[in-house]
Amino acid sequence: MSFADGSQVRLADVSETTPGTIPATPAFQIMRYRTSSIRLAKQVDISDEVRADRNVPGITDVGRNVSGSIETRFSYGTYDTWLERLMCSAFSTGVLKNGVTHKTGALEATYEQGATDSYVRYRGCRWNTLDLNLRSRQPVLATWGIMGIGSPTPTTAIIAGATYVPATTTEDFNAGLNVGNLSILSTAMASSPKIQAMTVRINNNLYQVDVIGQYDPYGHGLGRFEVTGNMTVLFESLAAYTAVISHEDVTIGFDLSDAAGNKYTFAIPKVKFNDGGPGMPGNGQPVVLEVPYQAFFDPTSTASISITKTGA
Known part of the structure; x- marks a missing residue:
């Protein structure tokens, strides 16, 4: 018997024109990923009627939805479509700002099982969150939170006419070599402080x-x-x-550049440091400030965050 092996599961993505409707002859993009928890979530109603014999009277299937997350490394050109869905906008002359346009996609998981494979698809998927994690000496990691409408009946065949574009091959960004022009400035901070780790969460x-x-x-x-x-x-x-204590306006910016010269520039022009102060950690470790921050609307850029892409 052939069972599905996690190292052979293919993840593919296609944009939807009509939310919730997978294109008739989809041109799937094979996606790079580390793990995925996307699945069909089932809701049931367990009857609370009283029986003299104390048994449960019945269990009713009342609804379904799609939810979960996809964990990836971050690389140039691999996730531009996902970024556009997340930001509810589109790259314009290489610049992506947060907007209000609804964008959905469909995902397909292919499970290799020998002579007959299994295909599980999810439709009407929206990209709800992105957690970008930059830590010294480590790759730049991304976690994409997704909510979808439903999952068609699983099948053992591709969609008729479907095609599959190979995954990208650009190298992963890492926070040791590929982060440049890190700028964290305010009235008090005339030069950027040294950062050991930074997260960016878009929700x-x-x-x-x-x-x-x-x-x-x-x-x-x-x-x-x-x-x-x-x-x-x-x-x-x-x-x-x-x-922190003066509640100053802070600007945050940084580049992610790979060895080939491809680059994303992240700009968060208006930020407040919400908390943070030096502790006394004891022997053998530096004193740090753990600083939570939040962006707010910048009228000059007409956005809270922008991402500029520049190809090699």
């Missing part, structure tokens, strides 16, 4: 909309767009701490 705060008479979700609404994160800052002076 659409999507919410599921259900209606009577429909088994799958009717759709998803866009909540407030939020950019938050945390920085581990070396305590080299009072500058960063002053920015």
Whole structure:
């Protein structure tokens, strides 16, 4: 008997023109990933009627939805479509800003099982969150949070006419060699502090909309767009701490550049440090500030965050 091996599961993606409808002859893009928890979540209603014999009267299947996350490394050109869905916008002359355009995609997982493979698909998927993690001497990691409408009946065949574009081959970014022009500035911080680790979280705060008479979700609404994160800052002076206690406006920017010269520039022009102060950690470790931050609307760029891509 052939069983599915995790190292052979193929993940493919295609954009939807009509949310919730997989294209008739999809041109799937094979995606690079580390792990995925995307699955069909089943909701049941367990009857609470009383029986004299104390048994459960029945269990009813009342609904389904799709949810989970995909963990990836981050590389140039690999996730541009996912970034556009996440930001509810599109790259324009190489610049992507957060917007309000609904964008959905479909995902297909192919499980290699010998002579007959299994195909599980998820439709109406929206990219709700992105957690970008930069840590010294480590690869830049990304976790994509996804919410979907439903999953067609699993099958043992591809969609008729489907094609598959090979995965990209650009190298992974790493926080040791590929982060450049790191800029964290305010009135108190005339020069950028040294950072051991930084996270960037983008959250659409999507919410599921259900209606009577429909088994799958009717759709998803866009909540407030939020950019938050945390920085581990070396305590080299009072500058960063002053920015915290003075509640200053802070700008954050950095580049991710690979060896071939491909580059993303992240700009978060208006940020507040929400907390943070030096501790006394004891022997054998530096004093750091753990600084949570949050972005807010910048009228000059008309966005909370922008991503500029520059090819080699």
